[in-house]
Amino acid sequence: MKASRTKERVTWIIISVLVLLYALFPVVSIMATSFKLPSELTSGKFLPSSWTGSNYEQILVGSAQDLFLSSLRNSIGIALIATFIAVVLATLCAYAIARLDFPGKKVILTTALAVSIFPVISIVTPLFNLWRNIGLYDTWPGLIIPYLSLTLPISIWTLAAFFRQIPWELEQAAQVDGATTWQAFRKAIVPLAAPGVFTTAIIAFFIAWNDFVYGISLTSTEAARPVPAALAFFTGASQFESPVGAISAAAIIVTIPIVLLVLLFQRQIVSGLTQGAVKG
Amino acid sequence: MASITLQNLVKQYGDGFPAVNDVSIDIEDGEFIILVGPSGCGKSTLLRMIVGLEDITSGDLLIDGKRVNEKAPRDRNLAMVFQNYALYPHLTVFENIAFPLRLAKGKHTDDEIRKLVTDAAKTLELTDHLERKPGNLSGGQRQRVAMGRAIVRQADAFLFDEPLSNLDAKLRGQMRSEISQMQRRLGVTSVYVTHDQTEAMTLGDRVAVLKKGVLQQIASPRELYEQPVNLFVAGFIGSPSMNFLPATLEGNVLKTAVGDIQVTEDKARAAAGKKVVLVGLRPEFFEDASLVEEHKKDLGSTFMAELTHTEWLGNEQYGYINFDPDPEVRELLNSLAAEMDADELRPQIVVTLDAASRIRGGRSAELWLDTRKMHIFDPETGDNLTRDAEAGAALTQEANTARAEEISEAREREASTAGQPA
Known part of the structure; x- marks a missing residue:
């Protein structure tokens, strides 16, 4: 009995280590690259022989500063606004889906699903033409609107599942206790839904933050170009120098907020994804 | 209020x-x-x-x-x-x-x-x-x-x-x-x-x-x-629930699976003209005949039956008697069971016996049946043919009076405790 339990534990440890290696190796590799000198990039060694911060210097205060910092600002702004709008709309929509019986409820849910599995790349070209005609090309709204198409469906689905779990009796009890519909929603439902809304917001933020296809296709200047797209425009110090070091450094920097968010809110994210956050 | x-x-x-x-x-x-x-x-x-x-x-x-x-x-x-x-x-x-x-x-x-x-x-x-x-x-x-x-x-x-x-x-x-x-x-x-x-x-x-x-x-x-108003209420209220036995009326005698039951004039009149009626008997109307005092015996009827098994609960025991109804009645019993949320109602009589009774399953025994409170139901409409509305109303009136008394007593008590210094 005891032996089999130890064996089980060992098996689990081995599997965990393998998964960790698989998941973290690319990140560590990029991190190592970000500390290498340009001359060392093709050395074939994993770790830099001499650690340097020159790549970080280049993107934060050096020649690539304009490109990187403006794109960072764009990314943060666009992702936050897209997340905010998506969450507010999705909360109202999901609440209606979970609580009300109205014609077209199924249609909304299936449409949301269809939109989310629709290949992004196939609408980029028409969107590019349309945006240029109506003047949304290379603007923040020009990215926020397509980002909503990515973030809204998943937000609606997670939140609808979340609202369905909140016992309807709570609202009814509040109404019997003397609350208006709005008070019942605000005092009984919102506090319970807050973790779910928060989780959804984080997930939506990731999606908007990580997008590349829209970012590179619908922008042309620093006015709206987000980080993932900006990385592709990095050049080395001279045209003969590879920009890989600087790109790696930028990649590490944009990963940091994501890692922080996940570490801080991992419990909520997991419970939001498995939809078990409300206990009666 | x-x-x-x-x-x-x-x-x-x-x-x-x-x-x-x-x-x-x-x-x-x-x-x-x-x-x-x-x-x-x-x-x-x-x-x-x-x-x-x-x-x-x-x-x-x-x-x-x-x-x-x-x-x-x-x-x-x-x-x-x-x-x-x-x-x-x-x-x-x-x-x-x-x-x-x-x-x-x-x-x-x-x-x-x-x-x-x-x-x-x-x-x-x-x-x-x-x-x-x-x-x-x-x-x-x-x-x-x-x-x-x-x-x-x-x-x-x-x-x-x-x-x-x-x-x-x-x-x-x-x-x-x-x-x-x-x-x-x-x-x-x-x-x-x-x-x-x-x-x-x-x-x-x-x-x-x-x-x-x-x-x-x-x-x-x-x-x-x-005084239940119909079969449904009679079957739903009470646990174990009321037994329903098909019976035919001949004169003042009800012929049932558990023998002939003599009924009073007015009950017979209420059931007259029906081919088959259902007799409603609560389990506690039955008793081990050997344990019934002589002067009570005449108030009911005795019959012989074979119990399939008994369940002893300490204060009383339940006995079970199987009987074989004709298909029509069986159908009726089943639909009644479905209405009451129960599984198939088995053609079975449940009887409550005194805990001291020595009757055991598998053997024939003499049982006594108290027929005073039995009811007769119309199997088609389910109506209780022998319901005494007046007696029922009196019972409810009694409960009403009791409630009024209890509330006023509770209020008095409340008032007197409130009057005392804490």
């Missing part, structure tokens, strides 16, 4: 299915009414119509004589205890109980709220738990918090939706008596939904039995038990 009047209430869902069909009940001020029936009989729907969580399709709902059909739940001033308690998980016990008071903005000062909540907590023995969250409480404590939320405000009536069904059997008994005492002490009109007939019989001043949205009978528990 208020009276509630239901006038021809109908609830029809979108597909035209009437969940509640033409129900009229007059609930007096201070009365404890139970709505009981098998699942799907519309009892919860009816309660939710009273509180305002379900729209009323047609009919009128009056509270204290005023029509409230269109009023929102919050304007009806009723308190409700939900089956799953519906406590707010993010609030402490104190805030849960204070919730209705806080919603009535400006009506209560903070000090008043504190006083009202601590008073309610004291009566419910929740004082030690006021700062805890509902998630950390046991089932019984949660139940009491839900009750606290109801009693803290001066609601006109309490509505209970199967409040005890999530508790274990022992706690249920305890909470049942607490609810009963609290209701008497506060003298507040209460409507209580349950499918548990022990709760129905013990708590209710009057019990309303519903079947498929239709009110079958509303009467005191004793009247329901002794």
Whole structure:
């Protein structure tokens, strides 16, 4: 009995280590690259022989500063606004889906699903033409609107599942206790839904933050170009120098907020994804 | 405190299915009414119509004589205890109980709220738990918090939706008596939904039995038990339930599977002209013939039967007798069972015997049957042919008087304890 339990534990440890290696190796590799000198990039060694911060210097205060910092600002702004709008709309929509019986409820849910599995790349070209005609090309709204198409469906689905779990009796009890519909929603439902809304917001933020296809296709200047797209425009110090070091450094920097968010809110994210956050 | 009047209430869902069909009940001020029936009989729907969580399709709902059909739940001033308690998980016990008071903005000062909540907590023995969250409480404590939320405000009536069904059997008994005492002490009109007939019989001043949205009978528990209006009520009330035996009438004698039963003139007259009738016999009408005193024996009839098995419970024992009805009657019994939410009703007679009886399964034994309280039912309509409406009304009247006395006694006691210095 005891032996089999130890064996089980060992098996689990081995599997965990393998998964960790698989998941973290690319990140560590990029991190190592970000500390290498340009001359060392093709050395074939994993770790830099001499650690340097020159790549970080280049993107934060050096020649690539304009490109990187403006794109960072764009990314943060666009992702936050897209997340905010998506969450507010999705909360109202999901609440209606979970609580009300109205014609077209199924249609909304299936449409949301269809939109989310629709290949992004196939609408980029028409969107590019349309945006240029109506003047949304290379603007923040020009990215926020397509980002909503990515973030809204998943937000609606997670939140609808979340609202369905909140016992309807709570609202009814509040109404019997003397609350208006709005008070019942605000005092009984919102506090319970807050973790779910928060989780959804984080997930939506990731999606908007990580997008590349829209970012590179619908922008042309620093006015709206987000980080993932900006990385592709990095050049080395001279045209003969590879920009890989600087790109790696930028990649590490944009990963940091994501890692922080996940570490801080991992419990909520997991419970939001498995939809078990409300206990009666 | 208020009276509630239901006038021809109908609830029809979108597909035209009437969940509640033409129900009229007059609930007096201070009365404890139970709505009981098998699942799907519309009892919860009816309660939710009273509180305002379900729209009323047609009919009128009056509270204290005023029509409230269109009023929102919050304007009806009723308190409700939900089956799953519906406590707010993010609030402490104190805030849960204070919730209705806080919603009535400006009506209560903070000090008043504190006083009202601590008073309610004291009566419910929740004082030690006021700062805890509902998630950390046991089932019984949660139940009491839900009750606290109801009693803290001066609601006109309490509505209970199967409040005890999530508790274990022992706690249920305890909470049942607490609810009963609290209701008497506060003298507040209460409507209580349950499918548990022990709760129905013990708590209710009057019990309303519903079947498929239709009110079958509303009467005191004793009247329901002794003078049921039809087969459904007779079979639903009582545990083990009433035995239904097919019988044919010849003169003043009912020929049944358990022998011939002599019936009185008026009972025979009520059953006359029917080819087959159903005789309703409660298990406790039977007894081991050897244990019946001589002078009682003549009040019933004796017969020989073979018991398949017996179950000894300490204070009494149940015996089972199989009989073979003809297909028509079997069909009827089965449809009756389906209506009552039971499995197939086996053609079986359950008898209650004295615990001292030596009768054992597999052997023939002589049984005595008390025929005084038996009823005869029409198998087609299900009507009780021998119901004595007057006797039934008297029983319900008795219960009403008892209730009035209990409430006034409770109020006197309250007044005298309140008069004493604490």
